[in-house]
Amino acid sequence: MACCHHYFEPTEDGDNAFSVDASSITFGRGCLAEAGAVAKALGIGRIALMTDKALRALPFFEKVRRSLATAGIDVVIYDEVRVEPTDESFQAAARFAAESKVDGFLSLGGGSVIDTVKAASLYATYPADFLTYVNAPIGEGKAVPGPLKPHIACPTTSGTGSECTGIAVFDLLAMKAKTGIVSRALRPDRALVDPDVTASLPANVVAASGFDVLSHALESYTAQAYTKRKAPADASLRPMSQGANPWSDLGCREALRLLGQYFPRAVADAGDDEAREQVMWAATLAGIAFGNAGVHAPHGMAYSVAGLVRDFQPEGYPDAEPLIPHGMSVIVNAPSVFRFTAEACPDRHLEASGWLGADLRDAGEADAGEVLSGQIVALMRQTGMPNGLSGVGYGEADLQSLTEGAYPQRRLLENAPRPISREALTDLYGGALAYW
16 A cells, blocks of 8 residues: 555555554434434443433434334433533543443533543443543553443534544643543444534534544644554554554545535535535544544644633533633644644645645645645634634743643644654744734
């Protein structure tokens, strides 16, 4: 495969193989009605249906609950999932999972719900001090000891792709920064991706979650090649975030093409069923892609952007406390990052710009960073995103604290196509303060 594209040329100590992992996915309008049949096929007799209080009040919650009950499955409900979960909310969900004695899980919600179920299943099955499984150097980074109980993921936002990945992200309150748990064991066994659920989403939620999709695809496509990552001593140690590879490229290309065509339409008109369905499909494709390649600096930087929030409250989200939604915390960094990374693989940055709708007629490789960042900024303005870090409440005085919160995210930063030093990271945050 390395001969297919110069980006994957072999390197002296690099890996010469890549792995392909994916959940079993059902995609299509109305497929949430299949939840009961899927749970029964997985051998689940008692299931934890986990969601948040807002989603529990929507019609598709009852659709799923009824499908499970009709299949003869005993359903216990947990609706205390927190939007943008924390270590505390993960542990509360894990206590519920252990006490309810279920033999399977169904997550109904966005990435916050799906990630909460991953963590709840892990800690209920293999109890440990919380930092045991959390990414090093923040946590111990211990391997998950074995398989988890079946998990059916039912995403309700067109963004996170969490139904396709073995990643669970949360706010570590003591650090005021996001981090995560990463293991193939966390990947849901089945995913039911029903575009009908997006009809009720406010425009700002579609925009923020859609930019998470866009970032997944862009970061995976521009990540360092898998051949540049040091080959593992044992094949079992090959990471999920293995770098860009021919498989992940397929999903990235199509996701970006779909976003270029449908994303602004999906934000502008809740009644545009075609656009919202296509963005949901793009989210699935990008989730599969980044689940096999990994993301890099915009996501790594987002962890401290979200974790250090002071008083920002976005429209369309719960207003009980300050919140910078995940996709928003990522995209405010992205134009600055892609200006920086373009010199490492300008052809890939230009290709991505074109799929997103940029005019490339007079663009050369030297223009790649500006063209891609300019196209992202145009989409941000078109869909009502904040003007960089200043738009979510940060200024020059915050650059060092943002840097300190993000620099430990080595798993992400080291997947970028250019090395990112502490000083470079501060410069990237400085470049993200405002774009217009």
